[in-house]
Amino acid sequence: MKTLLLSNINMQPLVALLKPAEVVCGAYNSILMDLVDPESPAASDEFDRVFCLFDTDSLLGDVAFGEEGPDQCETLIAALGQFCNRHPGKIVLAHTFCASTSRWLSFADLAHPQSLRSREAALNERLIALARETANLLLIDLEAIVRRHGEAALMSSTFWYAGRIRYTKQMFRILATTIQQALEAYANRSRKVLVLDLDNTLWGGIVGELGPLDVALSEEGGGRCFRDFQRALKALTKTGVLLAICSKNNAADVDEVFDRNEMMILSREDFASLRVDWQPKPENIVDIANALDLGLDSFVFIDDNPVERALVASTLPEVAVPEFPRRVEDLPQWFSREIVPRYFGKYFIGEEDRNKTAQYRANEVRHTLSANLDLGAFLAELGIECTLHVDSADLVTRAAQMTQKTNQFNLTTRRYQVPDLKRFVDSTDHAVILLDYKDRFGSEGAVGLAILDLPAGRIDTFLMSCRVIGRGVEERIIGKAIELFRQRGIAKMVGEFIPTRKNGLVASFYEGQGFSLVSQAEDGRKLYERIIS
Amino acid sequence: MSERAVREIIALIAAELEIPESRLSAASSSDTTPEWDSVGHLNICLAVQDRYGISLDMEAIGELTSITALAGLIDKT
Structure with missing residues (x-):
């Protein structure tokens, strides 16, 4: 499996960051020719993936500076569509148009008929429509990346003029990670089950100590971050990911939270499986995997307690166990920005994904517990x-x-x-x-x-x-x-x-x-x- | 120019150019190292900027083409 990277700027620094994937850069600034020419390297059998990572300002040319006239953006959209159709076996990865914020019209840019802003929006609308109807065109949102991290941190005019490198090292790293995650999502290799702790994870505080109505979970004040985290989890269930609970608590206390705490976004029905008892968590996670008939390698475990995380990570190495954010107020963003793209990235979301939880709840089957857990060894190492x-x-x-x-x-x-x-x-x-x-x-x-x-x-x-x-x-x-x-x-x-x-x-x-x-x-x-x- | 700076720069350049560190010494430069071409040089400068949290200007990029120059720069940071 080999990848050809086409661009109209110098993207060489990205190649090493995409390893172990074998990536070769195409000829400098031949992106359009490479897509259109049937004899080009992009068309050859040597490459089964083609990345088109382009600089929008360069494609816009003089249009960016107020001159009417044909720019190369339209041509690129047409060429991408044509290439994808001609080579249905190749995966083509491209990103949205994202012009720099240098505006020759300054404050008039929004209202002016030749506005760069509206030009960019129109182009993206067409590119996105093309990707929707082209199964082998995988599109990533470059605008979102720039918005999140900031143009100042991601773009470098020094390297641009010194060697046609538009981006900083930070941007190349972000691009590499995003591309890898998008390809995983496209190949449907994301994980399927998220196992969650309750106390200090789904709500603040310990329900057994505070009571079902007094845990931190609210629309006002600090408890809002847990409610927002629950909102993000609820949204995740609509993409076909299953939620499960694994908590050391009295089942009756937890039942009361579900029954009586009106601040709960999640209800029992949102979980494919619930384990609320005092058993070691690895045993419960194996139990959940058996009940849902899914492999542990499709599991992610989120718990605020570092000892529980280490116990699960060391006894069940297939389960992904991310660190927990240091501050609870970071919980919702940490989840949607880091955890979802890393473990639960989706490129296609279908109707069946919306109802996956119900389907698994109905089918929950009991298998024999066959895990070989060595808790003693873990305790000794603690x-x-x-x-x-x-x-x-x-x-x-x-x-x-x-x-x-x-x-x-x-x-x-x-x-x-x-x-x-x-x-x-x-x-x-x-x-x-x-x-x-x-x-x-x-x-x-x-x-x-x-x-x-x-x-x-x-x-x-x-x-x-x-x-x-x-x-x-x-x-x-x-x-x-x-x-x-x-x-x-x-x-x-x-x-x-x-x-x-x-x-x-x-x-x-x-x-x-x-x-x-x-x-x-x-x-x-x-x-x-x-x-x- | 400190020994520590030379060691760090050699490790950084070897990683960026994907060559063994043994190929480099305090006397190495883009003239004595074939892999240290213009693309390799920009990769080195991007890495230096990122690693040491400094912002190079275009003039500096043109001049930092030897281990001596790069080690001298990071001694100052």
């Missing part, structure tokens, strides 16, 4: 470091705050104030264990807290941030509690679970930690024991 603080007076403010704010992974949900915590820290009958977490992605700070009633051998409070679930952090705190109880001569440790609307996640937590159930009250409170002597 370089987890936990630091345990016992009765640290410096951390009482943070500890009190954690008892106030943590709702999901919280066994008893006892809310304490700073003076309470001070009392526990100072008293010899209580111990306060605080755990700091960090891994190679950075420090999460204090993520786990236990308050022990030492003479009673009772765990008064046990809570953790949901961000670190499944990384063995719980065991470290329990281990420390056992050590402290033993020092007091306690042989039997007591644990409690007090149910709330939000802590269903840990209803069976103590069972998994070697405790046995002693009693269960009518209101769901459970009492546990574990022998530690």
Whole structure:
């Protein structure tokens, strides 16, 4: 597969940037002759792709300066149409006309009958109409590129006069990327499924902590960026891309958002598949792939949490896992400018694309889970470091705050104030264990807290941030509690679970930690024991 | 002209002209390197401008045709 690059200016710097594609530049300024002449290299079998990347100002010639008269733009459109028809097996890539902003008519340019602006618009209308009816003519929007990045950054008069190079290196890089993405889109090689996290991705904040109506998602204020992101996602579903959810949350909380939060743009029906539970995300993604019967190499995963991203990237290398924007306000633009063209570029959008989600929802088939995931190896590479603080007076403010704010992974949900915590820290009958977490992605700070009633051998409070679930952090705190109880001569440790609307996640937590159930009250409170002597 | 600048410029030119770095030395110029033709030279200048965030004028492009000249320029940036 070889490409011939035709131009009326020096486009040589683009050739190296298009690698690994093999691209050869045609003779300088012979773009029209090459398209029309049946004996030209463009017509030969050697090339199956022809790029026509031209300079509009040069084609316009004197017209740009107010002289009436034939310009070469009309000829180019006619020649492109003719060439494409004569060579249906060749892909011809061209771009829209884009004149520079140098206007000889200055402010009169818009109103004047010989306006460059209206001339350019008319030409583009005809070129676009031609591309619509010519299957092998692939058109890219040069005007949009210039508008986004700015003429000043993309054009260079120095290199233009020094060697007929119109563009800067930045422009050549943008052109190379755009051409590659457009060809992928034309060949229909884009990815098919976008798997999304929920908290701090589809809305701001954590629904399990804030509640379904108080997550950041709004038409006014900062929550607007998440709503705009949802709008962009909704638009993406109309191009035939499937959305799926993979979120660590209580399903009931998420259901409430879908049912009650009127700021949601997306509804359940917009998703081909939903996985809301506490399973490792790679397992859920494999599960989604099996259910939809699509390969993992057609998946993209977006999550604000770098650890989840790294886990998916390392266990499922076929899945594309882009970085998340540093600022949430960049989310909508980042998505439509970078993610969509890179992974979900489309050149043709058909009627069937509009209804793809419904079709897949109806056909969701269950296959056996056959993934071979090595989560242990990932955890080992994460370089987890936990630091345990016992009765640290410096951390009482943070500890009190954690008892106030943590709702999901919280066994008893006892809310304490700073003076309470001070009392526990100072008293010899209580111990306060605080755990700091960090891994190679950075420090999460204090993520786990236990308050022990030492003479009673009772765990008064046990809570953790949901961000670190499944990384063995719980065991470290329990281990420390056992050590402290033993020092007091306690042989039997007591644990409690007090149910709330939000802590269903840990209803069976103590069972998994070697405790046995002693009693269960009518209101769901459970009492546990574990022998530690 | 610093050694670091010479090393950087040699690496940049070798990459742009697609030749091994061993073919270039502090004494090389467009006269001693056949691949360093007018197109190659413009590619080198585009790359220098991009890499060092500087804006060359036409006169400079005409003069920066040796490793010595280019290394001297980036020492000043």
